[in-house]
Amino acid sequence: MRExxxxxxxxxxxxxxxxxxxxxxxxxxxxxxxxxxRAAGAAAVAVALLTGGTAVALRPTDPPPxxxxxxxxxxxxxxxQRPPAELSYPGDPLGRLxxxxxxxxSDRPVRRALALYQPIDRDTGAExxxxxxxxxxxxxxxxxxxxxxxxxxxxxxxxxxxxGSLSPDGRTAAFAQTGQVIVVDLTTAAVRRFPLPGYLExxxxxxxxxxxxxxxxxxEVDPDTGASRQIPVSPWNVVVPDPxxxxxxxxxxxxxxxxxxxxxxATDERGRGQDRVPVGTxxxxxAHRVDEFYGRGWLRGERLARAGWISAGNTxxxxxxxxxxxxxxxxxxxxxxxxxxxxxxxxxxxxDGEGAVLLRHNPGGLLRWRPETGxxxxxxxxxxxxxxxxxx
Numbered sequence: 433m434r435e436x437x438x439x440x441x442x443x444x445x446x447x448x449x450x451x452x453x454x455x456x457x458x459x460x461x462x463x464x465x466x467x468x469x470r471a472a473g474a475a476a477v478a479v480a481l482l483t484g485g486t487a488v489a490l491r492p493t494d495p496p497p498x499x500x501x502x503x504x505x506x507x508x509x510x511x512x513q514r515p516p517a518e519l520s521y522p523g524d525p526l527g528r529l530x531x532x533x534x535x536x537x538s539d540r541p542v543r544r545a546l547a548l549y550q551p552i553d554r555d556t557g558a559e560x561x562x563x564x565x566x567x568x569x570x571x572x573x574x575x576x577x578x579x580x581x582x583x584x585x586x587x588x589x590x591x592x593x594x595x596g597s598l599s600p601d602g603r604t605a606a607f608a609q610t611g612q613v614i615v616v617d618l619t620t621a622a623v624r625r626f627p628l629p630g631y632l633e634x635x636x637x638x639x640x641x642x643x644x645x646x647x648x649x650x651x652e653v654d655p656d657t658g659a660s661r662q663i664p665v666s667p668w669n670v671v672v673p674d675p676x677x678x679x680x681x682x683x684x685x686x687x688x689x690x691x692x693x694x695x696x697x698a699t700d701e702r703g704r705g706q707d708r709v710p711v712g713t714x715x716x717x718x719a720h721r722v723d724e725f726y727g728r729g730w731l732r733g734e735r736l737a738r739a740g741w742i743s744a745g746n747t748x749x750x751x752x753x754x755x756x757x758x759x760x761x762x763x764x765x766x767x768x769x770x771x772x773x774x775x776x777x778x779x780x781x782x783x784d785g786e787g788a789v790l791l792r793h794n795p796g797g798l799l800r801w802r803p804e805t806g807x808x809x810x811x812x813x814x815x816x817x818x819x820x821x822x823x824x
Contacts, residue, residue, distance in 0.1 A: 509806035511716050512744075512766045515799070519810040526798065527812045529565050529819070536575040538621045542566035544602040545618050545822060548574075550593040552817040554796075559591045559817065564618060567602070576621045579607040579614055582633040584647055593818040595728050595781055596636025596643075600675040602822030604655060606642050608632035613644045615655045626658030634667040636728065639679040643670060652699070663699050670697075671729035671736060672782070675823050683758060685711075685729045685738055692722060694736075694761035709761040716766060719745045722754050727779030730789075734758045735803075737780045737789045742766065751778050753791055755803045765803035769793070784824045792819070 521527075529549045544567045551560040559581075562574040579592035592607045599605070607614040610631050615624045630646035637643070642653040644660075645667025653660045669686035673679075684695040692711035713721050722740045729738035735755055742752035751769040756762060769778055773794040781790045781798075788802045790811070798811040798819065 509765070509804060511764065512720055512768055513801075513803070513806040513808070514768050514770070515801075515808035519797075519799070519808065521810040521813070524800075524811045525567075525569065526565070526821070528569055528571065529563075529798075529812060530815050531571045533563060533573045534570050535572045537564055537572045537618065538576050540566075540570070540572055541621050542572065542602070542618050543568070545598060545605075546602060546824075547822065548593055548598050548605060548820040549815070550591055550818045552591065554816050562593055564605075574605075574616070577607075577614055577616060577623045580609060582608055582631075583610060584631050584633060590633065591818050593820060594633075594635050595779060595818070595820050596634075596672055598820040598822050599637045600823035605820075606635045606637070606644070606655065608635040608644050613642065613653060615642070624655075624658070626653060626660070628653070628660060636670070636672050638673055638682065639675065639677075641679075643667070645670075663697075665697050665699070669725075669729070671731050671738075674731045674733060677731065683729070683731060683736065685736060685756070686725050687711075689723045692725065694756065694758070711756065712760065712762040714762065716763060719743070720766060722752070722763060722766070723748065725754075726776055730780055730782045731758055732783040732787070735764075735783075735787075737783065739776075739778050739780050739791065742768065744768065747771075751775070753778060753780060753789060753801065755789065767791075767801055767803075767808070781819060781821045782823065790821060 526547055529547055542564060545564050546567055547565045549563045549565065561578065564572040564574055566572065581589040582592055583589045594608070597605050597607060603617065603619050605616045605618055611629065612625050612627050613632060613635065615626070628644060628651055630649060632644055632646050634645040635642065638652070642655050644651050644653055648667070650663055650665050650667045650670060651660045652663045665682050666684055666686065669684040671683040671685055673682060680698060680700045682697045682699055684697060687693045693708050694711060695708045711722060721743050723743055725738050725740040727739045729736055734757060736758045737753060737755050739753050742750045744750060750771055751773050753767040754763050755765040757764055777792060777794045779792050781792065784790060784800065787804070788800045791799050791801065793799045796814045796816045798815055799808055800811055801808050
């Protein structure tokens with residue numbers, strides 16, 4: 433090799449990589465420069481070896497091309513969703529709620545209950561004894577106490593099992609009664625009764641405390657001692673909190689049509705909170721809105737689910753379930769269940785451990801809805817009556 437050729441190659445070896453094109457062109461340019469650098473180095477070594485009387489052939493290997501990441505498909509469900517015409521039933525432990533009773537609670541207390549169920553006859557409206565589905569898959573009859581129907585000051589009655597009756601850990605059940613609240617330890621079958629004034633109709637769990645209320649008063653009750661105090665939340669609109677959330681903060685969701693509000697309420701000595709935000713529907717398609725909420729609202733993380741009556745365009749009175757951002761009050765997802773269902777058919781029963789909403793349907797079904805994907809599947813059919821679920 434002549435001296436001028438060696439000089440040219442060594443000059444190329446020192447060249448900077450300055451891509452003037454996008455990344456792919458830059459990579460090719462850099463690869464060419466690296467290849468030239470290797471050739472220059474090989475030529476210099478060859479000259480040195482030839483000077484010593486030994487010839488060695490060197491051939492550099494091209495570097496492999498860079499790995500390019502191919503983005504996977506993204507799944508984005510629309511904000512307004514509808515269940516399929518034909519539901520699939522992939523199987524679920526809650527599907528055993530309709531199984532026959534195999535034991536009494538007094539004979540076989542549970543380690544943890546998955547759900548409580550009170551059957552109601554479709555023809556007569558008469559209710560049967562409350563059943564307890566344990567995590568062993570067996571259905572027991574609640575035989576240690578028979579709660580009476582709840583009633584208000586006007587004499588209206590309802591079955592004693594409420595959607596919030598079962599504690600999140602599945603170990604305790606509570607039943608509001610006129611003038612008292614009944615607390616049952618499902619792991620021992622022990623029963624405690626605590627006196628409280630009023631026509632009590634509501635019972636739900638707030639962390640390790642009970643919230644019990646009549647038409648306009650809510651009591652916070654210690655389920656072990658019966659110690660109680662009034663707290664400034666609506667018994668109708670208070671949301672069942674996330675078991676892992678803040679015990680000093682509750683949410684209310686409700687209000688009249690055109691005035692739906694989300695309200696944070698401090699339950700410690702500071703008293704009632706002040707941050708109140710309107711329910712927003714800006715992410716929904718035009719003319720979709722929530723007109724009124726019913727049933728109990730349920731919080732999981734920063735998401736809040738509650739059933740309601742909705743409108744789409746000029747059609748109102750549709751059944752639906754809304755999921756809201758609990759920080760802003762914005763409706764992020766809406767399940768449109770239409771009008772060909774029973775009025776008030778679709779009360780929310782809570783969330784499962786995978787972020788799906790569990791709700792009643794028309795009127796004996798139990799559905800699972802995943803708002804992020806839009807998937808709606810069936811859990812069980814022909815489950816007529818009241819149901820309360822533990823946190824899952």
